Amino acid sequence: MEQEVGTEKRRISAWLGRGRVDSAVLIAFAFIPVLLIIGSFFSRNFLSLGYLLQQLQIASYLGVIAAGAMVVILLGHIDLSIPWILTVGAMTATTVAANMPFGNAAAIAAAILIGALVGVVNGLGAAVLRVPSMIFTLGVNAVLNGLVVLYTGGFAPRNAATPFMSWLAVGRTVLDIPNAVFVWVAISVMVAFMLRRTPLGRYIYATGNSEARVYLSGINTRAVVILAFVISGIGNCLGGVLLAGYARQAYQSMGNAYLLPAIAAVVLGGTNVLGGRGSYLGTVAGVLLITLLGSMRSVMQIGEAGHQIAYGAAIILMLLAYGRAPKARE
Numbered sequence: 571m572e573q574e575v576g577t578e579k580r581r582i583s584a585w586l587g588r589g590r591v592d593s594a595v596l597i598a599f600a601f602i603p604v605l606l607i608i609g610s611f612f613s614r615n616f617l618s619l620g621y622l623l624q625q626l627q628i629a630s631y632l633g634v635i636a637a638g639a640m641v642v643i644l645l646g647h648i649d650l651s652i653p654w655i656l657t658v659g660a661m662t663a664t665t666v667a668a669n670m671p672f673g674n675a676a677a678i679a680a681a682i683l684i685g686a687l688v689g690v691v692n693g694l695g696a697a698v699l700r701v702p703s704m705i706f707t708l709g710v711n712a713v714l715n716g717l718v719v720l721y722t723g724g725f726a727p728r729n730a731a732t733p734f735m736s737w738l739a740v741g742r743t744v745l746d747i748p749n750a751v752f753v754w755v756a757i758s759v760m761v762a763f764m765l766r767r768t769p770l771g772r773y774i775y776a777t778g779n780s781e782a783r784v785y786l787s788g789i790n791t792r793a794v795v796i797l798a799f800v801i802s803g804i805g806n807c808l809g810g811v812l813l814a815g816y817a818r819q820a821y822q823s824m825g826n827a828y829l830l831p832a833i834a835a836v837v838l839g840g841t842n843v844l845g846g847r848g849s850y851l852g853t854v855a856g857v858l859l860i861t862l863l864g865s866m867r868s869v870m871q872i873g874e875a876g877h878q879i880a881y882g883a884a885i886i887l888m889l890l891a892y893g894r895a896p897k898a899r900e
Contacts, residue, residue, distance in 0.1 A: 594840020598855035605862040613869040627740070627748035629861040631812050633854065634754055635828055636835040637761045638805025640853045641798045643836050644765075645778045646845025647696055647703035649802045652832055654714035655688050656825030659807025660814040661718065664729040674734040681807040688714070689803030693796030718822060731814045739815030750812055757808070761801075762850040774798055778845025830878070835860045 609616040635652060642649045659681040667677035688710065695706035731739075741749045765771035773794045776784045785791045809828070814820045839856030841848025867876070 595849050595852040595855060598839050598852055598859055602855065602858055602862065605859065605866060609862065609866050609869060612866070616865075616869065623746065623748060625861055625865055627750050628864075629857050630748065630750035630754035631739075631809055631816065632828065632831055632835060632860060633857040634757050634805055634812060635809035636805075636832045636853055636857050637757055637850070638802035639832045640836045640839075640841055640848060640850065641761065641765070641774060642703070642802045643833075643841050643843060644774050644845055644848050645795055645798050646781075646843075647795065647798070648833070648843070649692060649707045649799065649806075650704055650829065651688065651692060651707040651711035651714065652802075652806050652829045653823070653825035654711045654718065655685060655803055655806040656810040656813070656828060657718060657820070657822065658688070658714050658810070659685055660810035660820035660824060661721070661729075662807075663735065663811045664731055664814055664820045667732045667735070668729040674732055677732065677735070678808075678811060681811050682804050685803035685805070685807030686800045687803075689800035690796060692803065693799035696799065697792040697795035722822065730819045731817070735811060735815030736818055737815070739812045750816075753808075753812065757805070758850065758854065764801075765850055770794065770797060775846060778842075778847070780846075830882070831860045831864075 606617060615621045635656065639649060639652065662684045663677040663681040666680040667673040670676045670680075692703070692707050692710055695701045695710070696703040699706070738749050738753060743749055744752070765774065773784065773789055773791075776789075777791050777794050781791050784794075806825070810820070810825065813824055817824070835856035836848070836853050837843060837856070838859055839848070839852030839854070841852060866872075
């Protein structure tokens with residue numbers, strides 16, 4: 571029996587040992603210069619350094635959120651509670667900062683704690699109660715929506731973002747690069763390292779390929795799923811803190827605009843929605859693509875309806891292209 575467990579664990583490690591650049595990642599990055607060139611025909615400023623840095627700043631907010639979303643999708647799950655976890659995280663941060671000592675540190679710590687707690691709830695629903703994650707997280711999203719309305723009485727909260735939050739979100743300190751980009755880079759390094767260099771990352775990929783086999787190898791797959799949702803929740807709340815700093819306040823429904831783009835960025839980057847396959851580098855490319863598509867919508871004066879159609883069509887096309895691809899085999 572011990573020999574079988576050891577063999578299974580070696581197979582799990584082998585799934586990650588086949589390091590190669592996914593064609594989806596190359597395709598995603600190849601489309602970035604194409605969009606830049608197309609956009610330059612509609613606006614002369616599209617290729618200017620200032621405009622590109624502004625787009626990187628906007629991409630950073632989505633990138634922080636998409637990082638957590640990818641971890642969950644790698645398991646074959648999906649988190650639809652992104653909008654209101656983000657909103658609750660932002661409101662928690664601004665409220666704590668206004669009413670607690672050590673405002674900035676306490677605010678960010680409180681946002682992280684809230685994200686982790688909601689992540690635990692989502693993880694328990696998916697891993698222990700075995701409710702489909704799409705349904706359970708949608709229910710959690712509705713509950714959070716109701717709690718926010720109950721807390722605010724239906725009105726916008728009065729607490730504003732702190733100067734430090736605004737500095738993180740829109741400030742520029744080094745080489746005129748937005749500070750939000752450095753935040754995204756730091757989170758990206760941590761998530762990429764976790765996925766590629768830690769046991770948890772290996773278990774996430776392996777569980778996405780075959781949860782039953784990983785469970786039989788002696789790994790606590792329930793804990794893996796819960797931790798993945800915790801990471802997603804923390805990423806959502808950190809994204810909420812950045813967005814609160816950008817808007818200089820937290821407000822209701824501030825996360826609604828980020829659910830579809832976050833999922834689309836992960837899928838466009840080649841992560842298999844059935845789980846088990848995906849590169850964080852692809853998610854970075856997907857975030858840049860989604861950001862540029864939004865920018866092109868503005869310069870081309872395309873309405874919100876057209877924007878949503880483009881997001882949905884992109885997800886469907888990538889599902890058709892990669893959704894039926896076989897998972898990694900032993």
